[in-house]
Amino acid sequence: MILMKNVIIGNKASSLALLLLIPLLFTGCIGGYDQPAVAPESGTRASITFVAAEYSSSTKPFFENLVRDFETRYPNIEIELHVINWDFLDAAYSSMISRNQPPDLLLSNSYAHFAKDGLLNNIEELLSPELKEKLYPFLFNTGKMDGVQYAVPYAATIRELYYNKDIFEDIGMEETPKTWEELENTARIIMDKTEAEGFGVDFTDNEIWAYLSYFFFGAGGGWMKDGKWAINSPQNVKGLTFLKELYEKGLTDAEPAVTTRDEKQRILGNGKLGMMISGNYFESVVPKEFPGLKWAKGPIPVKEGQTPLIHGVQDVMISFKTDHTNKEALSLFLDFLYEDARYEEFVLREGFLPAIRTVGEKLSSNDKIMKQNIDSIMNARFYPIDNPAWSAVRNATKSMGEAVLLGQMTPKQALDRLQQIALNKS
Incomplete structure (x- = not known):
């Protein structure tokens, strides 16, 4: 079963009305907070709430398909997916945090203020050695604050x-x-x-x-x-x-x-x-x-x-601390998000640059412009995220x-x- 609650908010709607509705948008979507964390292999269900920014009309179907594939491979892990227009993303996850129901995983464009307030997991503890190894260091290193890794790059x-x-x-x-x-x-x-x-x-x-x-x-x-x-x-x-x-x-x-x-x-x-x-x-x-x-x-x-x-410019994945955090399930989901073929599809759909070397090297070998762009971003100046x-x-x-x-x-x-x-x- 796929437990998927997608929220797509259009640019033309009344922002005031939508902001007032944000708490209602998530009511009933986030379950299992009183359940203890359990390892997926134990047979007891684990859940992950994943909030992602909407980049284009391709974003929602991409993540919907990804969640279906993941839950097929790991049937005892449920992914609650919210895909939200950039215009309302900050307000949406801020509402979740204010109700002490932060997402387990968030794809957004900032993280350090959350880290300062002690709200984030050390995401390095959730990364498999294989995933950490293939992330571009010049992007990965911007996710570190005071010696702790709080964010990993996803879109660049x-x-x-x-x-x-x-x-x-x-x-x-x-x-x-x-x-x-x-x-x-x-x-x-x-x-x-x-x-x-x-x-x-x-x-x-x-x-x-x-x-x-x-x-x-x-x-x-x-x-x-x-x-x-x-x-x-x-x-x-x-x-x-x-x-x-x-x-x-x-x-x-x-x-x-x-x-x-x-x-x-x-x-x-x-x-x-x-x-x-x-x-x-x-x-x-x-x-x-x-x-x-x-x-x-x-x-x-x-x-x-x-x-x-x-x-x-880069957007990053961050993981909030919750009383139900299941690090093993999160680690499996992160590996799945960054699997080469699937991640390459995301990059090509959205027109981004890859955050992982394996995909970057493959795409660069067939595309001179991609190689030029990756070479350039290695020397780029970024926002102080x-x-x-x-x-x-x-x-x-x-x-x-x-x-x-x-x-x-x-x-x-x-x-x-x-x-x-x-x-x-x-």
């Missing part, structure tokens, strides 16, 4: 500048802009000579911290410096100021704080946007929606004089995009506020 991407080749041909350009000055000039030419918008900027709640990162790093700054928060550094202020000025000059898309990354990708595919920064999943998702699209990519533009920017304050900082960025663009606060004021939040939560 590299960010680059993607552009519509037809639009570039119309304006007589063959390469992507490499510097901020070239980015501004290219966007202006697109706006002057075509009916498309120049440069897509995502300042929505789901992606603003990504664009801040691109232009913090591109200015020679970053979220941290020498292990300390440096969000309001002069370099970062310069980066955010440059983005604001692009918007004020009419060189970006019209609604950076409203139109999401996925929507901008469709606008680019429709020939109404010249260029935008996105992840390598663009290469799998967008051509399927727009098979006639001619696209190409280049590095993220940086301030004149700065070194080329490589920005990487190993810092307990990162979750609060990331959440605080969500309310600042429109305020900065509309002049309700200056870039310096906005970054001063983020810096203070980081220091208060550290």
